[in-house]
Amino acid sequence: MMLWTGIAVVSGLLVGYIWGKRDGVIYGNQQRTVSVPLLLRQQSFEKGYCVLCHEPKKKWIIYKLRGQYGKRN
Amino acid sequence: MWPAMFEFMSITCSVIFCAMSIKLADDFLDQDVDRSERNFAKKIGKGTMLYGMVSMAIAVSLNASISVSLFFASYIIGMFHDLKRYFPSHLNGIQESLLVFILGVFFWGWRTMLFSIFFVISIQLLDDYIDYYTDQLIGQRNWAHRLGRVECSLLFLLNLLAAWLVCEHLFPAVFLGTVVFYSAILYYQRGRL
Numbered sequence: 001m002m003l004w005t006g007i008a009v010v011s012g013l014l015v016g017y018i019w020g021k022r023d024g025v026i027y028g029n030q031q032r033t034v035s036v037p038l039l040l041r042q043q044s045f046e047k048g049y050c051v052l053c054h055e056p057k058k059k060w061i062i063y064k065l066r067g068q069y070g071k072r073n
Numbered sequence: 074m075w076p077a078m079f080e081f082m083s084i085t086c087s088v089i090f091c092a093m094s095i096k097l098a099d100d101f102l103d104q105d106v107d108r109s110e111r112n113f114a115k116k117i118g119k120g121t122m123l124y125g126m127v128s129m130a131i132a133v134s135l136n137a138s139i140s141v142s143l144f145f146a147s148y149i150i151g152m153f154h155d156l157k158r159y160f161p162s163h164l165n166g167i168q169e170s171l172l173v174f175i176l177g178v179f180f181w182g183w184r185t186m187l188f189s190i191f192f193v194i195s196i197q198l199l200d201d202y203i204d205y206y207t208d209q210l211i212g213q214r215n216w217a218h219r220l221g222r223v224e225c226s227l228l229f230l231l232n233l234l235a236a237w238l239v240c241e242h243l244f245p246a247v248f249l250g251t252v253v254f255y256s257a258i259l260y261y262q263r264g265r266l
Contacts, residue, residue, distance in 0.1 A: 003234055007231065007234045007235065010227055011231060018224065
């Protein structure tokens, strides 16, 4: 009986850990998908150029700024 | 009282000698990958396999059922990395594992064989948990890398408990033999199995 209890407890811990880890990975991925473009955009605005490609510098930023407010020209 | 104690001690000693033979065979097969001084095959040289066979013969003389079933189980677990590879017997890893398992069940019974498999899996998982950083350095992916360290440790515990459940009368002696052998190896190799 003690052994069965031990097996049940360890199995429960294992299943719970795997479940929690999977949930954490999914949540982390969603969080990353949302926050990384915002962070990149913020850093690009602060530095004045695109932090990924470094060019076109000012024009790209101005274009993006206008694009945010729906102005393309 | 004395026969029971003698049986307990014979099982423990048999497990120690069996573990020694498995360790020597493993070191002999891994000597191309593991070139460290801690590899027994490097120290002993060509006679490694012979010493392993002598050790296995002593283990079988002490207790045939547990030593042979543990050896078969180690063979099956060792195949897990090469399940799809074809061996000189013209069988692949899965087929050889199944054949050895059936032979083990035929000779020693399903309970002993199942106990040995659970026990050897647990030892393998513990070994991989301890070797996590060492195997990472040499670029080898073990079960701790594949499953994760916590999962590996929990599975180790689960397999150990399952082995205990399958064969309650064998477990204490086998466990003691394994602890004695691995403590000696850990002391000798300063932390690396």
